[in-house]
Amino acid sequence: MGRYHSSFQQTLWQLQITFAPDEYLELLARHSQPGDWLNSRVEIASYWDKLPRYLIARCPLCGVRFTNRADTHSLFMWGDSTGGRGRALSAHPENTVPCAHFVGVQKFINLNGNIPMELDYFPQAWGDVPVITPELLLHTAQTGVVMHSLPICRVERGAFTPKYVVYLLTYYAESPSAAHKAGGGGWTLFTASQHAGHDPRVGDLPYWVELGKLHWLDLDDPTLPLKSGPTSDFPYAGIQGVGGSYTYRKRPKPRWQWLDRSWHPDGVIYNSSENEVLARPSW
Ligand SMILES: [Zn+2]
Incomplete structure (x- = not known):
């Protein structure tokens, strides 16, 4: 398995490993209960403060760097129920506007x-397929969005191995409050992958580069400068995936096979209502 976009190889050099695999897995195992996730002072020292810091974007209006601590050792902290709710990549207290x-x-x-x-x-x-939220860019002239990507690992044969990727879109505006209003505010601020089916513009990233609204950090330069063109240099065209909301879940073995024909011991990727199988391991 594994279908990698051409940009994936270019993004790997950024990876910072700050834990030993055994130490990391032990830490996760101790905190596998939802809601009981690394809040004490000891945990902040042993987990949060050991996370690597990454450059995420540069403001197209003023040039200020946006950095965040983020856990690229595994997917563990990237599920919907954790993280910074549109303000940051994780709930790390250092991650600020x-x-x-x-x-x-x-x-x-x-x-x-x-x-x-x-x-x-x-x-x-x-x-899983990045899309643009037009409302956040078109409400006024002084807006922009910066795209970047980071590899995410899992532990394979005792080593952190990059398998996944997070595509990041950081939005900027002269008046963020006006942008929030235009985008609907709060948790509904952003558009989801499946909207590309309704409005082809939202999934057409090169179109937004052409418009001068979509910028990116240049993965070919170790200082990651902001780039705005030409469109032919844009590294993220044609990203593939399930193309919508998804949920990976392991389920207990059904008592009878006909009750759940899609069941697999290693889990299945469903749509968000979990009534349609999007991807599954091969038997
Ligand atoms: Zn700025």
């Missing part, structure tokens, strides 16, 4: 055709 133009950051976790069988459950409401 970088400049007066920051509107929000959206994450699209793409599994690159891999089944995340190291987990039991992994919901992704926004989907």
